[in-house]
Amino acid sequence: MPDEPDDMPPRAIPRGQPKAQRAEDDIVARSNAAVAREAASRPAASPPSGENREANPLNRLLDKISAHGIASLTADERRLLDDVSRKLRDH
Numbered sequence: 001m002p003d004e005p006d007d008m009p010p011r012a013i014p015r016g017q018p019k020a021q022r023a024e025d026d027i028v029a030r031s032n033a034a035v036a037r038e039a040a041s042r043p044a045a046s047p048p049s050g051e052n053r054e055a056n057p058l059n060r061l062l063d064k065i066s067a068h069g070i071a072s073l074t075a076d077e078r079r080l081l082d083d084v085s086r087k088l089r090d091h
Contacts, residue, residue: 057080058081061073061081064077
């Protein structure tokens, strides 16, 4: 005998994932595995050494902006930043 009164409609029976959803999940899983294999086969890029980073004037300039803000730049530093920015945009 059911625990629900007779005037209540029957409840739906939960089903598993539809086949299309399982297929999408399988495709995503295979894609993720392929990306992981590709990433593992590539050599890791080495970060620039502190010595090389400090030798590059642009990197020193960007470090200064990061530490103190763009308003801390001198006129010459601002000119260098503008020149490099213009060169990068033109390429």
